[in-house]
Amino acid sequence: MKFRVLGCSGGQVPGRYLSSYLLNESLLIDAGSTTAVLKLKEQQKIRNILVTHVHLDHIMGLATMADNLCDNCQTTINVWGVNEAISGLKASFFNGTIWPDFTQITGNAQPWPVLTLHNLPEEEPMAIGDSTVTMVRVNHIVPSVAFFIENNKKTLLHVGDTGPTEKVWSMARSERNLCAVVLEASFPNRLQGLADMSLHLTPQTLAREVEKLGRPSVPILVSHLKPQYRDEIIRELKRLKGFPLRILKDGDSLRL
Ligand SMILES: [Zn+2]
Numbered sequence: 001m002k003f004r005v006l007g008c009s010g011g012q013v014p015g016r017y018l019s020s021y022l023l024n025e026s027l028l029i030d031a032g033s034t035t036a037v038l039k040l041k042e043q044q045k046i047r048n049i050l051v052t053h054v055h056l057d058h059i060m061g062l063a064t065m066a067d068n069l070c071d072n073c074q075t076t077i078n079v080w081g082v083n084e085a086i087s088g089l090k091a092s093f094f095n096g097t098i099w100p101d102f103t104q105i106t107g108n109a110q111p112w113p114v115l116t117l118h119n120l121p122e123e124e125p126m127a128i129g130d131s132t133v134t135m136v137r138v139n140h141i142v143p144s145v146a147f148f149i150e151n152n153k154k155t156l157l158h159v160g161d162t163g164p165t166e167k168v169w170s171m172a173r174s175e176r177n178l179c180a181v182v183l184e185a186s187f188p189n190r191l192q193g194l195a196d197m198s199l200h201l202t203p204q205t206l207a208r209e210v211e212k213l214g215r216p217s218v219p220i221l222v223s224h225l226k227p228q229y230r231d232e233i234i235r236e237l238k239r240l241k242g243f244p245l246r247i248l249k250d251g252d253s254l255r256l
């Protein structure tokens with residue numbers, strides 16, 4: 001599968017883009033920077049969006065993309081997430097105050113709304129586009145999830161913002177076709193207290209999560225570095241041993 005990093009930054013500054021990843025051109029994971037990076041034609045190819053959680057740095061692009069594509073898309077785009085995230089999007093984002101309700105508005109040339117929201121069942125494989133997606137909860141300050149995304153006999157595990165967690169690793173241990181894990185490291189080790197309080201990882205707690213996974217040959221793709229600590233986090237990540245690690249960069253294109 002083609003895995004394109006539109007943005008993987010844990011904060012926004014010029015030249016760094018918020019979390020958003022594109023699989024095979026039509027499946028989007030999070031929408032932090034989607035409209036800042038993708039051309040309109042590329043936005044029109046998106047059919048499904050998986051939302052890890054509803055923190056603004058992961059959903060901003062849903063608003064701007066809906067605005068771009070209203071009356072300008074060939075079909076509704078399905079947005080999938082855990083039930084609290086979906087109800088949060090309805091109540092607090094597409095609520096007619098913060099932004100128009102693009103889950104209801106239809107256009108002149110388009111009888112369907114741009115976005116259709118769906119609760120994704122937990123820990124149950126679900127066919128989405130040409131992939132099979134299994135969602136499992138992780139451990140963040142708001143409900144946040146990981147997605148096992150199986151496509152063409154390979155499984156990518158994309159973990160949303162999280163502190164230390166368990167269930168996802170017990171499931172990943174027995175996932176035969178696991179080809180890579182996207183995992184966050186938001187803060188440097190010296191800010192461990194802040195990371196614990198906000199339920200994020202540092203390089204040292206990332207290493208403990210990777211130990212729980214117990215699959216030393218599976219590449220760990222590190223994401224969500226806060227730009228103000230980026231160099232320090234990278235130095236600490238580079239000291240970790242025992243598993244293949246790649247620090248993702250905005251614009252990366254990987255063939256998994
Ligand atoms: Zn978050």
Ligand SMILES: [Zn+2]
Binds near residue numbers: 010019161224
């Ligand atoms: Zn985040």
